[in-house]
Amino acid sequence: MKIDVALQKFAAYPHVVVTWVGDDGYPAQTPAEFSADHAAGVLRIHATGVPLPAGRQVNIIASHIRPQAGTGYDERRYVTAWGALASDGDGYVFRPERAWGWDEAETPFFEYSERSNEQARKYLRTLSDERGAPVKPRLSRFWSVLITTRLPFLTATFVPILIGVAAAAYDGHFNIWYALLTLLGGAAIHVGLNVANDVFDAMSGADEANVNPTQYSGGSRVIQRGIVTLKQMGAISIGAYAGGISVGLLLLAMRPSVELLVIGVAGVFLSVFYTAPPLRLVHRGLGELTTAIGFGPLMLLGAYAVQAQELSFSAFVASVPVAIFIALILYVNEIPDRNSDAKVGKRTLPARLSQGAVTTLFLVSALAAFAVVAAGAAFGTLPWPTLIALLGLPLAFSVHRGIRMYYGDPYALMATMGKNVQLHLVVGMLLFAGYCIAIAMD
Amino acid sequence: MTWLPEDVQRLLDAALVAEVAVIDGGGRPVVHPLLPLWDGERIYITSSILFSKKLEHIRNNPRVSVTISDPAAAGGLRARCAIQGDARIFEEDPHETWERILPLWREKEPAIDAFLGKRYALPLFFERSLIEITPRRVAWWSDGDVGRAPATAAGPEVAA
Known part of the structure; x- marks a missing residue:
């Protein structure tokens, strides 16, 4: 000072x-x-x-x-x-x-604490050296698993898979066991991606440079806090990918189709190279697009292909709003990380755009997602009950207001980030409900 | 039983902050505002491992001083005091050892239970060491006027 x-x-x-x-x-x-x-x-x-x-x-x-x-x-x-x-x-x-x-x-207390992580690690190293045995911070097994894998974010996987299964059922194809296996495989790949993301962000220094993490951004922090080692995280990620790929191969064996094979390979490829070198798609400004494709069309059409062994244009249209809202989760979560991301060359949209452009782009994208649903129902591509997804509009406006008001305050923005996660979940589940209503009415 | 005067005990019971001085490796005083806890005999302070430099200093030199100077943070009591003492660190298990003074902490900061319930969100903050301070000498100003010479007292070890 x-x-x-x-x-x-x-x-x-x-x-x-x-x-x-x-x-x-x-x-x-x-x-x-x-x-x-x-x-x-x-x-x-x-x-x-x-x-x-x-x-x-x-x-x-x-x-x-x-x-x-x-x-x-x-x-x-x-x-x-x-x-x-x-x-x-x-x-x-x-x-x-x-x-x-x-x-x-x-300097908010949480940031003050994050800036002191190295002092904590140094202290624990000293204790470990003195005792000749590692002294590590402890978390209950429940919280360790939940935080390390970021399980609550699995809604991003469940929403497109459920809609894909519902869309297939609407077209006359449904098997509950295939649906459950699809959920299991998708969840495993998603866990692998979450953990791999932490591994590569730790190796690049992005998470260490971020002193404003929130429960929605900045990674799980388990490596920075010394709760799980980089090596252990690598093993968890590889294990989760292995499990997910095994389930995918099983589904491919039971429900063979070229479409499912292509979707499976593309999904694993995008999720691995989201943060992994040499592609590091998120560092090249392709994070939002990769997330939109992976957790939109690939997941939804993959779930559809497992059931129907073919693709459908209607299911693709249903995947567009899901893709936009999942990309918007990443997009809003990147707002607090924009400075630390920029420092390590992670060229996310909030790291490159002005505050006004980031705020406007959110609103335009959200309205475009609702417009796709409305147009899809109007032209008969989507069953008309899916129009209930438009009930999510007020939530989108609320998130937009929150971004405008709290753009520069990561901790005040947390409530808005929470609402934005809800926006994806609410619109996704309303689309799913729309399909269920349409099936019941058939 | 403590030898500390009643004025000082009342301050220790009420104070929500104390200026705690330790001595660094270069022989310079380093001072931290910390929550002092008092069990009627010794002063206790806990330190998160996030802010553990003071622990390194105490390990090298256990001589410390604790001053209570702000009436607004001591229940309106006008008295002020400066207590010198010897510190001892308890750090067998940074996850749990410090929790034995949780009842004293709770009395002064009831919100600590809510924070502790969410320790998963900030796990390193609740990995802590416990500092126990045995008072040796005290200077105090009953009317708070630090422009006048303080009253002083010493513990039995010093007096002997």
Whole structure:
């Protein structure tokens, strides 16, 4: 912190505490009244009942909290400095030489904590070295699995598969076991992708550079926090991909078709090279498009092909809004990561576009998705009950408002990111419900 | 039983923040604003491993000082005090060892239970070490006027 900034901050506090090392080797402290002299670049310490050590280096700190009945306190902030203390008439003059501090209004607590991950790892390394055994942070197995695999994000897989199965059933093809196997295979590939994403973002430094992670962005953080090692994450990813590919091969053996083979190969290819070198599609500005294709047409048409052993234009049209809304999840989640992504060359759309362009593009894309549903139903490509998906429109406008209001505040944007995940889920499930209603009415 | 004067005990019971001084490897004082907990005999502070430099300093030099200076953060009590003492770190299991002072923490910061319920979201914050401080000397200003010489007292080890 610059000294003139520190002086300004000190001036906002009612008193300071002066600390020095006494002759007995203990820190000695006394509160003191003071005033800031900005012109001279010093703090003028008023006379204290405890004589201060003029001519020596001292520490000065000013801190503040606001007590809150029933909870504890908030408004945490402090500023502190090292410098030389000199006598000045009845009082003293403190000339700060090095200053630092924290104000949670300027650096949110979560960011402050993220910036300290390395200190935590260093401390655990020291303990591990002393004990000759690894000392690691602990999480319950339940939370470790949930966070490492990012299981809640599997709705992105379930939505297109359920719609694909429903679309096939509407066309007269349905087998529950094939449907369950498709869900299982899709989920395994998705877990493999989530974990691989963390592995490659850890290796590129993207996640380490991100000090504003949220529950929707910045990865699972298990590597940065030392809960799971990079090697373990690699093994989990490979295991999940192996499981998913095995299920895919089983389905291909039971329901052979060229369409399913092509979709399966393309799906695995896109998910692996989403963050993996040499393609690193997400780093080339193709993340949104890759996600849209993978979690839109490929998943939905794959599920359809398993049931029907062929493709359908109607199912493809149904996959377009799903593709747009899943891409918009990634797109909005990338907003808080845009600076750290840009630093490591991850050219996502929010990293390249202005705030106004990012906000407008969201609204245009969401409205286009609803327009596809409306047009599909109007032209008879989609069964008319799928029009109930338009009930998701108010949610889209709400997300747009949230992006406009909280673009620059990752933590305030979290509620909007949550709503945006709901938007994909709600519109997807309404489309699914539309198909179910149409099947029931047939 | 503690030898600390009642004014100081009341401060320790009420204070939501204290300026805690440790000595770094270069012999300089480093001061952190921290929540002081008091069990009637010793002062306790916990430190997340995220902010564990102070622990490194205490390992090298256990001499510390704890000052309570802000009436607004001490239930309106006007008194102020500066306590010197010896620190000891408990870090057998950073996940659990510190939890033995949770009842004291809860009294001053009831919201800690809600945060602890979500420790999965910030796991490193709740991997902590416990610092136990045995007071040796105290200076205190009953009326809060630090322009006057403080009253002082020392523990039995120092007095002897």
